[in-house]
Amino acid sequence: MIKAGTCSIIPRVKTGIHVIPKVQHMTNTGYVHGYSEREAERLLDQAQTLTSLLHYDTHYPAGSRVLEAGCGIGAQTLTLASQSPGAEFICIDCSPLSLAQAEERVMAARLGNVRFQQADIFNLPFPPGSFDHVFVCFVLEHLPDPHGALVRLKAMIRPGGTITVVEGDHGSTFFHPDSRDARKVIDCLVTLQARMGGNSLIGRELYPLLTAAGYSDVAVSPRMVYVDASRPDLVEGFNKQTFVSMVEGVRDETLKQGLVSSEDWDRGIRDLYRSCEPYGVFCYTFFKGTGHTGGR
Amino acid sequence: MIKAGTCSIIPRVKTGIHVIPKVQHMTNTGYVHGYSEREAERLLDQAQTLTSLLHYDTHYPAGSRVLEAGCGIGAQTLTLASQSPGAEFICIDCSPLSLAQAEERVMAARLGNVRFQQADIFNLPFPPGSFDHVFVCFVLEHLPDPHGALVRLKAMIRPGGTITVVEGDHGSTFFHPDSRDARKVIDCLVTLQARMGGNSLIGRELYPLLTAAGYSDVAVSPRMVYVDASRPDLVEGFNKQTFVSMVEGVRDETLKQGLVSSEDWDRGIRDLYRSCEPYGVFCYTFFKGTGHTGGR
Numbered sequence: 001m002i003k004a005g006t007c008s009i010i011p012r013v014k015t016g017i018h019v020i021p022k023v024q025h026m027t028n029t030g031y032v033h034g035y036s037e038r039e040a041e042r043l044l045d046q047a048q049t050l051t052s053l054l055h056y057d058t059h060y061p062a063g064s065r066v067l068e069a070g071c072g073i074g075a076q077t078l079t080l081a082s083q084s085p086g087a088e089f090i091c092i093d094c095s096p097l098s099l100a101q102a103e104e105r106v107m108a109a110r111l112g113n114v115r116f117q118q119a120d121i122f123n124l125p126f127p128p129g130s131f132d133h134v135f136v137c138f139v140l141e142h143l144p145d146p147h148g149a150l151v152r153l154k155a156m157i158r159p160g161g162t163i164t165v166v167e168g169d170h171g172s173t174f175f176h177p178d179s180r181d182a183r184k185v186i187d188c189l190v191t192l193q194a195r196m197g198g199n200s201l202i203g204r205e206l207y208p209l210l211t212a213a214g215y216s217d218v219a220v221s222p223r224m225v226y227v228d229a230s231r232p233d234l235v236e237g238f239n240k241q242t243f244v245s246m247v248e249g250v251r252d253e254t255l256k257q258g259l260v261s262s263e264d265w266d267r268g269i270r271d272l273y274r275s276c277e278p279y280g281v282f283c284y285t286f287f288k289g290t291g292h293t294g295g296r
Numbered sequence: 297m298i299k300a301g302t303c304s305i306i307p308r309v310k311t312g313i314h315v316i317p318k319v320q321h322m323t324n325t326g327y328v329h330g331y332s333e334r335e336a337e338r339l340l341d342q343a344q345t346l347t348s349l350l351h352y353d354t355h356y357p358a359g360s361r362v363l364e365a366g367c368g369i370g371a372q373t374l375t376l377a378s379q380s381p382g383a384e385f386i387c388i389d390c391s392p393l394s395l396a397q398a399e400e401r402v403m404a405a406r407l408g409n410v411r412f413q414q415a416d417i418f419n420l421p422f423p424p425g426s427f428d429h430v431f432v433c434f435v436l437e438h439l440p441d442p443h444g445a446l447v448r449l450k451a452m453i454r455p456g457g458t459i460t461v462v463e464g465d466h467g468s469t470f471f472h473p474d475s476r477d478a479r480k481v482i483d484c485l486v487t488l489q490a491r492m493g494g495n496s497l498i499g500r501e502l503y504p505l506l507t508a509a510g511y512s513d514v515a516v517s518p519r520m521v522y523v524d525a526s527r528p529d530l531v532e533g534f535n536k537q538t539f540v541s542m543v544e545g546v547r548d549e550t551l552k553q554g555l556v557s558s559e560d561w562d563r564g565i566r567d568l569y570r571s572c573e574p575y576g577v578f579c580y581t582f583f584k585g586t587g588h589t590g591g592r
Contacts, residue, residue: 171470172579176500178467204472207524208575218526222579226518228503279504283468283518283581 015193015200015250016141017168017242017284049234053223054137054166054286055079062086064132067156069121069149070094070139074102076166080135081111090131092119121149129158137166140209144197150213157293163215165289169203172224172285173243175275182275185247185268188259192250195257206289215291227282239282244272311489311496311546312437312464345530349519350433350462350582351375358382360428363452365417365445366390366435370398372462376431377407386427388415417445425454433462436505440493446509453589459511461585465499468520468581469539471571478571481543481564484555488546491553502585511587523578535578540568 060066064087071077071091081089091114093099099116106114119125134153140146170190193200210218227234248269255262275282356362360383367373367387377385387410389395395412402410415421430449436442466486489496506514523530544565551558571578
């Protein structure tokens, strides 16, 4: 089902948050961390909390044709397709490897309303106005030209259709205890993503980006993940395993690029972990924007 | 109706956000900025948006006795008392001047369920367990010992009663276009408030503070004010007139204390104003926490 295409952007380092239903992930790939059943349930709860936070209000009418641009391994595809069983989803990504995983995931979930196709957002193999709606999640942050991507996607949408965009914003992060060192390691991540041509502060920019790309009736809503000790599933699943783990993942690249000394880095990471302690608090904000194409 | 008392804390410089229904303010003080009726309506909308964001879920049962600790000029008192007409509010503040304004405000609104009394949170003139509920808004940020305040207030609540705390967090601020200079002037405000014995990052700390003070079933929810050009009332009323105006207000003190050069300060303020432009975005988060006293 996966067709050939071209791809211009492959990030070298994982600098973005990807909210992946973890239990699904465990089933498909033999997740290696040895979680007990109870912990698996917790992770499922956490994934569902985040999925609900980001996607609860995305539903497409029966009969509509939806382009998911940059579906990756299908983390959002499952949610989209199961929430709108009457809609048809065409999901593109530039990576054949990711598409294969996405297809496996969708088959395991027995969803019949999804097709995959290898394609590049900057070289879309569809006639103008082919879709009723476009959905883009955790993609623009990796693109050197998000404006160009939104303009090209707009051409794919029929008059009167919509686009939905979801992005994170690493600069929205704050925590208790506050720490200059911890803020510095997050700044390193932001700098690294910028050097790779991306923008990890893009969440806050959705309104001006969608407006400048010519969409009308643009509406953006922030979706904050607030984590304290009363929400142990989020402390473990989001704060520790998603956010801090993502930051830790760029240690080598950050040191290699001389953004920080290894001592400063390790102090920052240690301080970030303090936000996961029982007295700690952690906040991160995603943004969800919608825009319309003019006419009907 | 205002009784005498003592007061230990009077901030010298206004470093906190105070969400005051502006039209009310205009009526009482002859607001000098010459707003047209249409602009007054906009400001009212904005004040109501923020009031609703922070207080929509605060209601007290008929017959309950509520202590508002640190009522100031009564900005929240009006909302509280009109939302819970069957409850009785005893509102304390250490400043007789503020209490006089609050009383005038409450009389103008013809609210009969409010009493004012001059008193200090650290020297409360009530027997233990005198109240069913306590409400504290934009107060802890100014106190050198917020833990001590929460402990003292807990003693005032009968078993099975509740406390509600609302605070801002200046470190939650982020905006587009991002600017190191603009972040620096906000850091100055945070430093200034810390030197005055306060803590303008206290919003994020409500969960650990309430828990450490012995409250149970503590629940904290973030309340983000998200502002973009689709919300011109908030651009004007919150971003420009509330937040940036508050930051500008500490210019002299900041320069006097040598926290920043006047050139850097002015660059930072100029950049903050860019977030008020049509391409700008501004985010600020308040926190609302509730806690219970054990037993019944």
